[in-house]
Amino acid sequence: MTNKVLSIIEQREGSIKKVSYEAVSVGVSLAKELNLEFEAVVIGSEIEGLSNFGNYGAAKITHLKNTELHNFSSSAYSDLIGNYAKESNASVIILGNTSFGNELAPRIAVKLNSACIVDCVSLTVESGEIIATRPVYAGKALIKSKLNSDIKIFTIRPNVFKAEKISDQNSEIKVEEITNPNLKAKVVAYKKAEGKLDVAEANIIVAGGRGMKGPEHFNLIESLANVLGAAIGASRAVVDAGWRPHSEQVGQTGKTVSPSLYIACGISGAIQHLAGMSSSKYIVAINKDKDAPIFSIADYGIAGDVFDILPALTEEIKKIKS
Amino acid sequence: MKIAVCISHVPDTATRIKIGSDRKSIDSTGVTYILNPYDEFAIEEALKTKDKLGSDTVVYAISVGGEANKETIRKALAMGVDEGVLLKDDSKRDSFGIAHALSEEIKSLGCEIVFFGKQSVDFDNSITGQLTAEYLGFNCIPVVVDFKLDGNKVIAEREIEGGREVVETEIPVVITAQKGLNEPRYASLKGIMAAKKKSITEKPAAAYSQLTETLEMNLPPSKQPGRILGTDSSAVPELVKLLREEAKVI
Numbered sequence: 001m002t003n004k005v006l007s008i009i010e011q012r013e014g015s016i017k018k019v020s021y022e023a024v025s026v027g028v029s030l031a032k033e034l035n036l037e038f039e040a041v042v043i044g045s046e047i048e049g050l051s052n053f054g055n056y057g058a059a060k061i062t063h064l065k066n067t068e069l070h071n072f073s074s075s076a077y078s079d080l081i082g083n084y085a086k087e088s089n090a091s092v093i094i095l096g097n098t099s100f101g102n103e104l105a106p107r108i109a110v111k112l113n114s115a116c117i118v119d120c121v122s123l124t125v126e127s128g129e130i131i132a133t134r135p136v137y138a139g140k141a142l143i144k145s146k147l148n149s150d151i152k153i154f155t156i157r158p159n160v161f162k163a164e165k166i167s168d169q170n171s172e173i174k175v176e177e178i179t180n181p182n183l184k185a186k187v188v189a190y191k192k193a194e195g196k197l198d199v200a201e202a203n204i205i206v207a208g209g210r211g212m213k214g215p216e217h218f219n220l221i222e223s224l225a226n227v228l229g230a231a232i233g234a235s236r237a238v239v240d241a242g243w244r245p246h247s248e249q250v251g252q253t254g255k256t257v258s259p260s261l262y263i264a265c266g267i268s269g270a271i272q273h274l275a276g277m278s279s280s281k282y283i284v285a286i287n288k289d290k291d292a293p294i295f296s297i298a299d300y301g302i303a304g305d306v307f308d309i310l311p312a313l314t315e316e317i318k319k320i321k322s
Numbered sequence: 323m324k325i326a327v328c329i330s331h332v333p334d335t336a337t338r339i340k341i342g343s344d345r346k347s348i349d350s351t352g353v354t355y356i357l358n359p360y361d362e363f364a365i366e367e368a369l370k371t372k373d374k375l376g377s378d379t380v381v382y383a384i385s386v387g388g389e390a391n392k393e394t395i396r397k398a399l400a401m402g403v404d405e406g407v408l409l410k411d412d413s414k415r416d417s418f419g420i421a422h423a424l425s426e427e428i429k430s431l432g433c434e435i436v437f438f439g440k441q442s443v444d445f446d447n448s449i450t451g452q453l454t455a456e457y458l459g460f461n462c463i464p465v466v467v468d469f470k471l472d473g474n475k476v477i478a479e480r481e482i483e484g485g486r487e488v489v490e491t492e493i494p495v496v497i498t499a500q501k502g503l504n505e506p507r508y509a510s511l512k513g514i515m516a517a518k519k520k521s522i523t524e525k526p527a528a529a530y531s532q533l534t535e536t537l538e539m540n541l542p543p544s545k546q547p548g549r550i551l552g553t554d555s556s557a558v559p560e561l562v563k564l565l566r567e568e569a570k571v572i
């Protein structure tokens with residue numbers, strides 16, 4: 001008998017990743033629709049703010065705990081989730097499609113003789129079955145599919161599903177002490193990118209392209225990003241030129257992002273760039289060429305010079321924020 | 323030591339996608355196929371590893387798919403890979419089916435280090451490496467930007483959201499390559515000529531019964547082109563007003 005939806009909460013350095021709230025909300029609503037129980041699971045050592053998940057409908061959280069599990073270990077984490085899913089008769093498992101979820105989901109699927117669909121942008125229940133929609137060919141097409149395995153595993157694209165507060169209860173946390181985790185592969189160090197918000201997780205992205213004319217002008221992008229609390233993105237042209245690090249590249253061979261607002265500055269909108277950002281909720285384009293392809297997918301555009309518009313935009317936003 | 327590089331044959335990234343008549347896959351007429359861009363980093367790392375380990379190391383390029391994949395295998399051979407293997411399958415297998423076939427072949431060849439590109443730019447799943455590792459019982463480090471081998475020990479840096487992780491493990495291992503891992507070499511003219519003469523081993527891909535089912539493929543809803551608000555900074559106040567009041571995103 002399989003009877004439970006499990007959402008996996010992701011922590012790094014003891015703090016919870018935002019996509020976990022989305023994974024819990026998705027799990028809670030699927031459990032409701034499918035008439036299954038719901039439970040959240042987290043692996044780690046000391047973790048802050050776990051009981052807040054109660055607000056999102058996670059009445060119960062199982063915390064698989066060991067100080068050696070503070071750092072991510074793909075071998076230990078996939079073993080533990082696989083075993084817990086078996087023990088608890090899970091039939092559906094939801095994770096965020098981050099580096100964490102994308103690594104674990106397939107490995108857990110093989111352990112459970114089941115399958116997974118990753119990077120879902122929609123999960124609906126039709127005649128008692130979960131139908132997943134995900135982008136393929138870098139978002140140039142969408143594919144609908146389902147799983148015919150006993151246990152069904154899905155990862156959800158961050159920032160697409162809503163994390164919904166539905167209760168004022170705190171979660172009850174059940175701690176299970178883990179002995180001898182399988183640390184065959186383990187993280188020995190974490191190098192945080194200095195004080196920077198990652199494009200893949202950001203709610204607002206300000207991205208610059210070759211129209212910025214040189215790395216020294218990215219301070220205009222940085223100032224705007226600062227007032228908006230945004231992450232910085234880049235086109236491949238400026239990454240290849242060495243103006244910006246590859247971790248900021250958006251597009252088919254960079255990151256795929258779905259922020260609520262994407263501001264493209266001096267970016268032409270090549271098909272490979274659009275592939276990575278066209279699912280953003282709102283797109284603003286600033287480009288002096290009014291025929292640039294970026295305008296075809298932008299909601300709002302200014303067909304002008306970034307060196308004139310960016311400082312004015314930063315000032316205007318500063319004004320309304322103060 | 324035997325090293326495997328698993329490579330895929332994908333539509334050129336500039337392709338405009340049309341949906342096929344089955345409504346479940348793309349229409350491939352007129353589409354140019356290329357070696358998956360991330361696989362170039364995987365091939366380069368395999369060749370670099372061979373250079374370090376010595377000339378008795380053999381690098382195999384393995385691909386699952388149809389006759390057309392031979393073109394992509396030849397590209398790997400031209401870059402310097404020793405042997406090419408095509409695991410033939412003309413159906414549209416899911417990543418599990420591909421990983422299963424690869425793992426059977428890797429097992430029978432006895433490879434201990436396996437490189438993949440971190441993602442195929444067709445289905446963008448980024449899971450085939452992890453699946454193959456799991457089928458083989460190998461360790462796995464995905465999305466790697468720095469790889470070091472020291473005896474049996476592997477130390478790799480991988481890209482994650484907001485930073486990098488340093489991961490330690492041992493061979494046998496599966497590594498999936500991210501851009502930044504290395505600078506892929508160009509095939510030399512000599513390499514290209516030699517690759518033309520090399521034979522590619524062909525065998526049927528190991529059978530697999532698939533658990534994922536494709537229901538339909540569609541183009542994303544097309545977006546209404548937006549409004550151009552002006553041509554200079556005088557349009558900025560209106561833009562900010564729209565972002566605040568209409569879009570409600572700032």
Ligand SMILES: Cc1cc2nc3c(=O)[nH]c(=O)nc-3n(C[C@H](O)[C@H](O)[C@H](O)COP(=O)(O)OP(=O)(O)OC[C@H]3O[C@@H](n4cnc5c(N)ncnc54)[C@H](O)[C@@H]3O)c2cc1C
Pocket residue numbers: 208209210211212234235236237238249250251252253254255265266267268269270271272273276286287288289292304305306307335359
């Ligand atoms: C296999 C492959 C994978 C790729 N993957 C990616 C990817 O992941 N991401 C990606 O971005 N690209 C990718 N590309 C590259 C892509 O094809 C484009 O070359 C790239 O996106 C162009 O970057 P850009 O828009 O910054 O530069 P350009 O195309 O040169 O555009 C610059 C724009 O700036 C505008 N401009 C110039 N001056 C000003 C000014 N003063 N004010 C305002 N506007 C100005 C110009 O009008 C122009 O539109 C890939 C290509 C290939 C072949």
